[in-house]
Amino acid sequence: MRLMKKPRIALGIRAQLLLVLTVFLAIPWLGYEYVRELERFLRDAQERTLAGTAQAVATALHDRPRLFETRSPQGSLGSERGGDEGVASAPAAPSAERAGSPEIEQIIHALSRTTARIWVVDREQNVLARAGSLKRADPISVDAGASDSRLARAWTWLEREAFQPLYARVLSQPSEDFSDDGTGRTTAAGRDVEGALAGILTIDRRPTADGKAVIVSAANPIWVDDEVKGAVIVEETTNAVLAERNRAFARLFTIVLAALLIGSVALTLYASWLSTRIRRLRDEAEAAIDAQGRVRGVVTGSEAGDEIGDLSRSFASALARLAQYASHQEAMASRLSHELRTPIAVVRSSLDNLALQDLPEETRVVMARAQEGLDRLAHIITRMTEAARLEASLADAEPERFDLVQVVAGCVQGYRAAFPQQRIELGLSSGAVAFDGAPELIAQMLDKLVANAVEFARPGTAIEVKLEPEVAAVRLTVSNTGPPLPAGMGERLFDSMVSMRDEHTAGAPHLGLGLYIVRLIAEHHGGRASAADRAGGEGVTVSVVLPLVRALR
């Protein structure tokens, strides 16, 4: 029997497995750590590259004192102002009046790259030449190989709409929209420049003035003879590294997400399969035992070799043992009566034997008492076997078509003669009811119902026997006025050897088999017996619903 569920958190296997799956959410975090490591590596590489470039440029400028001859700083300043308008055009069309050093400009222009900016300064930190720009000419495209298949477009859309904002929260995005403070300067200051002018290759990292980007710079001294004549500064934003890092993270995230998705779908399917099997087993186990607690059928043990299959097999064997025990219990009454018959026969034949002899009157009285007790004992035994015998006779009862109304009416007439002290009312709400079954069994069932009602009826009250049509069935009810049903006995009343009578009730012995017989006969006819307190009044109604259409056994 299923226990009532308490209102508490009940997680199915599927939910539990999905909960376990959340452990895998640590994977994106691990990926994040990995990507940061990658970022560090890329930065180092960038710094080394910049340092290498600075060294290369410096090498080209070493020992060329002519390039560092003193010139007017004003001129240089003016030209720097003029160069403000565009970095890309500045080296391409150097102005004629430009001071600085056209030669150096030429040299470094050849070396400059699109994302790096090269400065050359003299010892006074005046800018002698400059080439390249920190800003990219065109923004980094997110996905160069945009496919035109629908799936790929959907994926791109999803990436743009859902993932990019997410990445933006987690990672700093490279921006080309930073303020480049170095463009218009005529002097270069900073730790790196000072370091280089002191003769040491210095690498520095600093944010832009607006903090939107980080600039990495490497400064290398330019030697003329053994003297530092100036410095080469190579600068670059970390945007390329950031973009690389972000791309790596996006890729990782996508893969992990896909793996998680596939994993959870697979786990959900697996869990569904498991819980379906368990549910099927539960349903089978529940169906195997009916409301009265009797073993109805037997669970067919699963063939599966796993634990659930094992469970189902042990269910099957446990139920089989239970069924065996139950039938053993039910056969108990009949076996007991068989065992008792022989000693009773011994006593009876002895008493009969004694009775044939010439006995004094007192002895005869005593013998009569013994005989009376023996008769009662024999009666009990006969009652005990009745149910067992009925079960046997049900097996070979041949169904026939008969009029149910006629049988019920006939029986009620008989009861009026048998129980003159009780008024028995018959309520028939239809004409003939053709029924397939065993009329003598139906009569026996009604006997038990009426005998039961008579016993509990208050003297002088009426017992109602009713036969009412239902949908494809008839309902036979027997009601009496009297005490209500004991609480919780509704279903059990129809079990073998269950009686709700007080122990001291006088009269014939009760074994609680009457309603059990009712149930056996009702079930044999495909029907169902139930008992309830009478609606709107004290008393009990026992009803038997018999289906009119059913497969004949």
Add this chain to the structure above:
Amino acid sequence: MSRRIAIVEDEPAIRANYSDVLRKQGYEVAAYDNRPDALAAFRTRLPDLAIIDIGLGEDIDGGFALCRELRALSPTVPIIFLSARDSDFDIVAGLRLGADDYLTKDVSLPHLSARIAALFRRSDLSTAPKVSEETIQRGALTLDLKRLSAQWNGKRVELTLTEFWMVHALARYPGHVKDRESLMRDAKIVVDDSTITSHVKRIRKKFLAIDPAFDCIATVYGMGYRWSAEA
């Protein structure tokens, strides 16, 4: 010459009681507690009547086998099964093996001796010339109360004693309803209602075997049975 009754019963107390009573009534009684002894004795000398228990100690169906063997030795000797078993199955099996009656051990000794006397009377008269005057005639039914035999349209209906007495009880007053209690009393048996029902079913079948149109035993639901006078 006193009649000789064989009792085959494994329970000593019952065996002794039955033997005592029957001896007192002037019968010669031979009691056996197992099948081989009884069979050996029957081979030497047939009894005039045999009372056999079905379960004989370890030999749970020994009585059935003994009945078959005795019937093979003599087709006429009356055989009564006296058993604690009261299922329809056992009753039918016993009667099919050729027993003349089947009684459960609830039966009282006076009832048992009445049956024994009746069976002797029937076996005596079936061999004697027909000088019957005690008969009941109900349409096609003739009941010979001396021979305890029934005839339908002149054909003999093979009824056991119990069945004969039940038919007699019903047919004596056609149209009267006999409830199960009084049928039991008349047939001198103590059984429950469903056994009466199955007895009546068997009686009907025996008549139907002779006359498929037989319809004289009517069930009055809730009350009992009635011998309906033919139209």
